[in-house]
Amino acid sequence: MSQQKAFDLNLFRVFTAVYRTSSFSRAAEELDLTQSSVSNAISRLKSIVGEELFTRVGRGVKPTASAMTLYQQLAGAMSTIEQVATSFEAFDPTSSERTFYVYASESAIQLLQDQIEQVLQGTAINIVFREPPLIEEELQMDLQLEKVDLALDIWLPESAAFKSQKVMQDKxxxxxxxxxxxxxxxxxxxxxxxxxxxxxxxxxxxxxxxxxxxxxxxxxxxxxxxxxxxxxxxxxxxxxxxxxxxxxxxxxxxxxxxxxxxxxLPFAVEPIEYFMVWSHKLQQNPANIWLRERLNLAIKLKGLAAEV
Structure with a gap:
């Protein structure tokens, strides 16, 4: 019983970060910790669990079968905790001077830039569009590490680590x-x-x-x-x-x-569908919610809102 009381729940937070990023260094970056702190936390959890959790593969790590089982048990609960934690972060658009970063294709940037400036009028907030990396895994990692706040693309993620919404449709x-x-x-x-x-x-x-x-x-x-x-x-x-x-x-x-x-076109083609994609842990984050609302308003003003 005393051992249960002394258990450090932060070990689970570090573990899930390493599992998602497949890297001690990326997990450290996400959690704002040193790499040695992440390594020590995984070693402590390994001692408690009594099983090897990760093996080195190239410049990253690969989860063992025990780690996969543990992650399946923890993922839902940890995601809920992260959502609750980020929901308390203060954000006031009338006084904020924050800059949001959004990955978007060239076509989306060209279509929405004017409307973005319109929906930001009266605020000191900036929304900066960036073209996404060529490798999809890098895009996903940047979302998880919050290097960007959101992505607007034809890509629809399959991972439960992300939330998405179809927001634009064209042909x-x-x-x-x-x-x-x-x-x-x-x-x-x-x-x-x-x-x-x-x-x-x-x-x-x-x-x-x-x-x-x-x-x-x-x-x-x-x-x-x-x-x-x-x-x-x-x-x-x-x-x-x-x-x-x-x-x-x-x-x-x-x-x-x-x-x-x-x-x-003289042949059948699918519509072009654009999705808004963000990290699952930011689902209830006030700043991210505001950003999604502003982008949706810009899309509506452009007349490209997807059919619901």
Whole structure:
């Protein structure tokens, strides 16, 4: 009984952090501890449990079977405790000068930047957009370590460590320059595949946007060029006979500027769905709730709110 009373519950907090991050150093960063403190805590817990918890793998650690069992028992309770703890953090948007950081794709940044400035009027708060890392695991780790407050992306996490909400929906369309010699007023599937194409490549998925969202396997297309910037792609389309695929929201805003015709695609594609993703432990955090509300308001003002 005396041993139970003396047990340090912080050992469980350190353990779950190491388990999630697969690293003593990352866990130390998340918990604002030294790496030696994390190592000592895991050693103490190992002595109490009587089992090895982690093994070294490269520059990180891998949980043992005993650690997996322990984590399954602790994860829900620890997540609830973290939510309760962060819910008490004070946040007053009328006096705060905080800067929030949000991972977002280039397309989302271009669509929402003006609206973000609008919804922040009257506050001293900043929302800074950053393009996400190419490796999805790095994005997830940055969310867990709170290097960024939120992500806005087409990625939907499977891990229980994150919460998500579908917030924006758009569709893909095809563009061609106004003076295109063969395409005017409409676009058939035969015309589409007979032309050269400017491929917009999703950097993190290493796929074209059409291949990522199409409902069928597309025939091979003649490539004119490959772009990773939507505005660069539309600019190239305006100066060539090549076709390009873009989102309707972007063509509504930029097609006239670039002198482009806009057509529905002659094959079925899935809608573009954007999700807001944040760490589960920040679910009840007042500052994070406020940030999500501001982003949702900006999306609504842009007219891109997802259907509920």
């Amino acid at each position: 893909l369309v095809c563009v061609a320059r106004n003076a295109h010699p063969r395409i005017q007023g409409g676009l058939t599937q035969e015309q589409y595949f007979n032309e050269k194409h400017i491929i917009f490549k999703m950097r993190r998925y290493n796929l074209s946007v059409a291949d990522l969202l199409t409902k069928q396997v597309l025939p091979a297309r003649q490539m004119h060029s490959e772009q990773s910037s939507i505005l660069s792609m539309m600019s190239v389309a305006s100066k060539s006979d090549a076709l390009a695929i873009a989102s309707k929201a972007h063509t509504d805003e930029y097609a006239k500027l670039f002198g482009l015709q806009v057509f529905d």
